[in-house]
Amino acid sequence: MKLEEVRRILDGEVVSGSKSLDIEVAMACGADLMSDVLAFIKQDALLITGLTNPQVVRTAEMVDVKAICFVRGKRPGQETITMAQKKSIPLLLTHLPMFEACGRLYKNGLPGCSEAE
Amino acid sequence: MxxxxxxxxxxxxxxxxxxxxxxxxxxxxxxxxxxxxxxxxxxxxxxxxxxxxxxxxxxxxxxxxxxxxxxxxxxxxxxxxxxxxxxxxxxxxxxxxxxxxxxxxxxxxxxxxxxxxxxxxxxxxxxxxxxxxxGLLKKLEIDYHEEEIHHYRASHIFEDILADKTAIRLKYDVRGKDFENAGASASALKKTLSRLGFHPQVIRRVAIATYEAEMNIVVFTPKGQMLADIHPDHIEVKAVDKGPGIPDIERALVPGFSTAPEWVRELGFGAGMGLSNIQKSSDKMVLKSKVGKGTDLRMTFFLYR
Incomplete structure (x- = not known):
């Protein structure tokens, strides 16, 4: 699923990386626990999280996450944005809560990490 | 090969x-x-x-x-x-x-x-x-090119070096409580392994394990080091610190057991999954610790499993 479609489905906005909206995410992982992200995510995934600190970007980098979407309208600080730009990881923002964000994407055919090839 | x-x-x-x-x-x-x-x-x-x-x-x-x-x-x-x-x-x-x-x-x-x-x-x-x-042939054909490049590049460094035994050591200093830079060493190591042409699967395992190990040093100790030794057939990473040590290693290894303070949890860590993640990502993990002296964690990753 293209990142632009993710944004549209989540009524979201682009925090940074607006030039990367045509990249594909193969699956998604919703988590606030970064150790779980490290343990279960596969590459080319979209990370959906309620945390906005720079460690989220660092975690994403470690496991080759394609893009991050913050839920519940939480806006990341400049430090997080700068790091994401440096690592070329686009950031999205949605006002939906975690469950609904995940649910909408899943309903639209984006698989979870345990299902995707 | x-x-x-x-x-x-x-x-x-x-x-x-x-x-x-x-x-x-x-x-x-x-x-x-x-x-x-x-x-x-x-x-x-x-x-x-x-x-x-x-x-x-x-x-x-x-x-x-x-x-x-x-x-x-x-x-x-x-x-x-x-x-x-x-x-x-x-x-x-x-x-x-x-x-x-x-x-x-x-x-x-x-x-x-x-x-x-x-x-x-x-x-x-x-x-x-x-x-x-x-099906196998088709998949092999797709994999072949990429695979060859990775094998070649990673083994290439060692083929060019004439010695009875060769290892490349990369050393990273980790500062405790420095959250802005937490993970910087694991990130640098990941980038380096990628430049050296290691297989993405190996890089991923090393990245996950070293990132968790680095977070442990940052969270619990004043400072430490990560030493990555690259051998022709394996990578060994030592994460050492002079921190407070782990009183009960067996308990520390139980998934979900954590002594991390609340603010660490707010960063998305400290749920007691770090060491089990390291264990899962590495081929061998040896954890030694003395209370009051520090901790020595060794992780081994074989390149060709």
Whole structure:
């Protein structure tokens, strides 16, 4: 699923990386626990999280996450944005809560990490 | 690199590839009420030695050329397929790894297996040995180029160095409580391994384990070091610190056990999964610690498993 479609489905906005909206995410992982992200995510995934600190970007980098979407309208600080730009990881923002964000994407055919090839 | 590596990859692929990825999806089937006599033209035209019998979406049996011949000998070509088919059908499921199928072919000696979807029970394809070979070859072809480059580049460094024993050591200093830079060492190591051309799977395992180890140093200790030794066939990373030490290592290894303060949890860590993540990502993990002296964590990653 293209990142632009993710944004549209989540009524979201682009925090940074607006030039990367045509990249594909193969699956998604919703988590606030970064150790779980490290343990279960596969590459080319979209990370959906309620945390906005720079460690989220660092975690994403470690496991080759394609893009991050913050839920519940939480806006990341400049430090997080700068790091994401440096690592070329686009950031999205949605006002939906975690469950609904995940649910909408899943309903639209984006698989979870345990299902995707 | 010996010849064994190539064989190893095929074996690995037979675990990675699923039956559903290699099977033939256009399946010629017959209905239970078809005449056995009609099978002759079907078998001849499609060069088949057997075919699944399907009622609606449901697989109800299989009929082979042997069944056909027996029927012919009995002079009962007008008999319905239902009467002559084998009802207890050995099947495969689309989500099974190809290696299961290979074993099944070996054990049963059949030419083909119908493939069902595990959830719906519907017939979704048919698998022959030829399908497996074709599937493996196709995947190998795709992998081959990338794989060769990674193997070549990573082993290349060592081939150019003439010594009885070679290891490249990368050293990273980790500052405790410095959250802005937490993970910077793991990130730098990941980038370096990637530049050296290591296989993405190896890089990923090293990245996850070293990132967790680095977070432990940042969270619990005033400072520490990460020492990565790159050997021709493995990478060893030592994460050492002069922190407070771990009083009960056995407990610390239990998934979910944590002594991390609340603010660490707010960063998305400290849920007691770090060490178990490290254990899962590495091929070998040795943890030594003395209270009041510090901790020494060694992680080994084999390059060619």
């Amino acid at each position: 010996g010849k064994d590596d190539g064989f190893g990859r095929v074996q690995e692929l037979s675990y990675e590839l699923k039956v559903g990825e290699v099977m033939t999806t256009t399946v010629i089937t017959v209905a239970p009420d078809n005449r056995v006599g009609d099978l002759r033209e079907l078998f001849r035209a499609n060069k088949m030695s057997g075919t699944p019998v399907v009622a609606g979406d449901r697989l109800v049996g299989i009929i082979s050329i042997e069944d056909f011949i027996k029927c012919l000998a009995d002079g009962e070509m007008d008999c319905p397929v239902r009467m002559r088919m084998t009802e207890k059908v050995e099947v495969l499921y689309a989500d099974e790894p190809v290696v299961h199928a290979i074993h099944k072919f070996d054990r049963r000696g059949f030419g083909r297996f119908p493939v069902l979807d595990r959830k719906t029970g519907h017939l979704v394809g048919i698998l022959s040995k030829g399908d497996i070979i074709k």
